[in-house]
Amino acid sequence: MRDGAGWSSFRFRGCFSQVPVRMSIVKLxxxxxxxxxxxxxxxELLDMVHSLEKEHGPVxxxxxxTVAIEHKAxxxxxxxKFPSSTVWLQPGQYDFPIDLPxxxxxxxxxxxxxxxxxxxxxxxxxxxxxxxxxxxxxxxxAYGETAFFHKPTKSLFVTDAVQQVSQEIxxxxxxxxxxxxxxxxxARDGILDRIDPSNMKELEKGWRRxxxxxxxxxxxxxxxxxxxxxxxxxxxxxxGDFAGIYPWDWVRDDxxxxxxxxxxxxxxxxxxxxIQTLILNRNPVETLDWVDEVCRWDFKxxxxxxxxxxxxxxxxxxxxxxxxxxVEGEPAGQPKPRKDDLQTLLDAExxxxxxxxxxxxxxxxxxxxxxxxxxxxxxxxxxxFCAPRSK
Numbered sequence: 001m002r003d004g005a006g007w008s009s010f011r012f013r014g015c016f017s018q019v020p021v022r023m024s025i026v027k028l029x030x031x032x033x034x035x036x037x038x039x040x041x042x043x044e045l046l047d048m049v050h051s052l053e054k055e056h057g058p059v060x061x062x063x064x065x066t067v068a069i070e071h072k073a074x075x076x077x078x079x080x081k082f083p084s085s086t087v088w089l090q091p092g093q094y095d096f097p098i099d100l101p102x103x104x105x106x107x108x109x110x111x112x113x114x115x116x117x118x119x120x121x122x123x124x125x126x127x128x129x130x131x132x133x134x135x136x137x138x139x140x141x142a143y144g145e146t147a148f149f150h151k152p153t154k155s156l157f158v159t160d161a162v163q164q165v166s167q168e169i170x171x172x173x174x175x176x177x178x179x180x181x182x183x184x185x186x187a188r189d190g191i192l193d194r195i196d197p198s199n200m201k202e203l204e205k206g207w208r209r210x211x212x213x214x215x216x217x218x219x220x221x222x223x224x225x226x227x228x229x230x231x232x233x234x235x236x237x238x239x240g241d242f243a244g245i246y247p248w249d250w251v252r253d254d255x256x257x258x259x260x261x262x263x264x265x266x267x268x269x270x271x272x273x274x275i276q277t278l279i280l281n282r283n284p285v286e287t288l289d290w291v292d293e294v295c296r297w298d299f300k301x302x303x304x305x306x307x308x309x310x311x312x313x314x315x316x317x318x319x320x321x322x323x324x325x326x327v328e329g330e331p332a333g334q335p336k337p338r339k340d341d342l343q344t345l346l347d348a349e350x351x352x353x354x355x356x357x358x359x360x361x362x363x364x365x366x367x368x369x370x371x372x373x374x375x376x377x378x379x380x381x382x383x384x385f386c387a388p389r390s391k
Contacts, residue, residue: 018182019214020170021070022305024157025052026150029127032060035085036148036157037071037305038078046081061124063088063115065146066159067135071305076106086123087112092135092144092385099383115146127151129297133161133290136283137380137387139357143279147290149297156299162269162321164308165215165261165335169207181241186210191235191246208258209250211307212341215261215272220340221254257341264333267313269302269321273337276324277345278352282359284325285374285390291322327366 024036033056039045053059059082064075067090079087087107091114095105103109116122119130128148135144148157173179180197183206187195195202212219225233225247236244261270271280280287295315302311302318323330330336339346352358359378363369379387 019210019306020172022303022309024303025049026127027056028060028124029152032057034061034063034124034127035059035078036063037065037159038062038075040074041078041081049082058082059085061086061088063148065090065115065148065157066305067093067142067144068160071159076102076108079108079112080106083108085111088115088122089113090115090135090144090146091117091132092137092142092382092387094142094382094385096140131290131293133287134283134387135385136279136286137382137385138359139355139380142382143275147294149294149299154298154300156294156297156302156318158302159305160272160275161304162271162302162318163304163306164269164311164313165211165258166308167204167208168308169203173203173207182210183207185239185241185246186213188239188246189250191233191249192238194238209254211261212254212257214306215270215274216257216337216341216344217274218344219254219257220338220343221250221252221257222248223251224248257338260338260341261335263335265317267311267317268333268335269311269313269317270335271321271324273342274345276337277342277349278358280322281325281361283377283387284362284365285370285377286388288322288325288365289390291319295319325365327364327369329364 021039022037023039026034026036028034033052049059062075062079062082062085064072064087066072072093075087079085089102089107089112093102102112115130115132117132119125119128122128122130128150130146130148132146133144135142145159145161147161149155150157169183173183177197180203183203184195184197185206186209187202187206195206218224230245230247234244235246238244239246262268263270295318297315300312300314302313303309304311320331320334323334324336349358353360359380362373362376362378365373374390379389381387
């Protein structure tokens with residue numbers, strides 16, 4: 001079993017964040033390779049995959065287990081490089097602003113399929129069980145993913161559902177001086193700070209802040225500059241990235257925010273704040289039903305598509321991560337976003353609800369109010385695909 005990492009970059013209100021994206025490769029018991037959520041098909045990556053093919057057999061299946069753009073963007077091109085493979089897509093794929101069929105967005109014609117709901121209907125049923133969450137449809141987007149349980153190694157593969165922050169810097173950031181740039185950029189408190197690329201404590205601070213930006217977009221520890229101020233104070237001589245613009249100052253301690261996302265135990269898992277605040281709380285019953293299905297598997301470790309890899313955690317840890325959807329709430333020691341760090345997302349929630357872009361929250365789930373919460377849950381369709389409903 002191998003995993004690889006590439007870059008996913010996104011922009012939000014002028015804030016840049018760079019976080020690694022992970023693909024996973026599993027040798028099937030009958031021979032050949034099963035690839036989950038491919039990253040960019042660079043020559044280096046393709047050489048690595050071809051070397052695995054020589055040892056373990058050809059790439060048989062390329063699986064996209066999400067509708068998220070940072071994973072979908074690479075999958076079609078990657079699949080084209082392995083013409084004997086079958087491509088499997090998470091149900092509910094869409095494109096914006098024009099919704100096109102997958103074959104018109106880069107996926108191979110004639111060998112692209114939709115993931116079956118039941119793993120018994122897949123060619124890899126001997127190796128994997130699977131369970132699909134959603135997709136839940138908003139006005140302009142969707143969220144959903146399929147979790148896979150690799151039975152021989154008792155490993156759970158997820159995309160964005162859970163993750164774990166860490167102090168340890170991913171090796172991809174330390175390959176060379178160019179790879180360190182995101183860490184150096186975020187390690188500075190202000191635009192005039194110069195960071196020593198060999199100072200590991202400064203690089204660790206940069207990685208901590210990269211994670212906070214990736215999870216919150218606007219953590220509470222920063223003060224944001226106006227666009228005119230950011231432009232007038234730009235310093236390409238200090239930092240050449242983004243035209244020398246550094247549009248904020250770190251004026252408060254960011255370590256408290258990071259600790260809140262870390263939890264108190266090594267197996268503590270986090271659902272990303274944006275997913276907690278804007279997505280899963282719109283369909284809490286369906287989400288918890290999916291959690292119950294996943295927790296029937298006897299997994300011992302979790303491989304997410306982002307942040308820390310190979311997390312030693314089992315069903316009880318996975319279930320605790322979704323306790324924010326319940327009336328009881330998060331137990332002591334569970335990662336829990338601080339409200340001040342959530343403020344940008346909470347403001348976005350009000351605006352998106354007012355615009356009709358996302359549905360209102362139907363409420364938290366208890367042992368006795370399931371039917372009531374379901375009655376208040378909004379379900380949307382896009383084309384012929386409708387968001388699933390629990391009973």
